[in-house]
Amino acid sequence: MTKTYTGKCLCGQITYTASGSPIVVAQCHCEECRRLSGTGHTVGAMFASEVVAVSGKLSEFSYSSDKDSQVTKVFCANCGSPIYGTNTRIPDHLTLSLGTMDDASGLYIEVVIFERDKPHWDRLGQDVVFFATQPDWKPES
Numbered sequence: 001m002t003k004t005y006t007g008k009c010l011c012g013q014i015t016y017t018a019s020g021s022p023i024v025v026a027q028c029h030c031e032e033c034r035r036l037s038g039t040g041h042t043v044g045a046m047f048a049s050e051v052v053a054v055s056g057k058l059s060e061f062s063y064s065s066d067k068d069s070q071v072t073k074v075f076c077a078n079c080g081s082p083i084y085g086t087n088t089r090i091p092d093h094l095t096l097s098l099g100t101m102d103d104a105s106g107l108y109i110e111v112v113i114f115e116r117d118k119p120h121w122d123r124l125g126q127d128v129v130f131f132a133t134q135p136d137w138k139p140e141s
């Protein structure tokens, strides 16, 4: 049985389905991914473009990678959520932002790339307190 992954953007205007298993799930710390995400990395699942169907109004931004390929980042035109990216170096494939997936069960990060560009703060230290969800914390007044 072929597994189908579904996802959507923050505002819900963009929805997508992807069938089958991703080719790879990667975490990337490159400068572009950091600026795109506003945090220390992106996590993406690469699929063949033909197994992915996206609906809704998209907006995109392209730039040249340092390997001289053309990278295109595709967003929801309304809320700006990063939906997927393409790279002319790997034609006919796209990489879906894993955080937009409704249920990524069974998927795990297989590779971390651009580790050298990882900000020192992008990790969980051994002595941090963490919460599984939003804590009931409020700033002291």
Ligand SMILES: [Zn+2]
Pocket: 009, 010, 011, 012, 013, 014, 076, 077, 078, 079, 080, 081
């Ligand atoms: Zn949206």
Ligand SMILES: [Zn+2]
Pocket: 028, 029, 030, 031, 032, 033, 034, 114
């Ligand atoms: Zn990157």
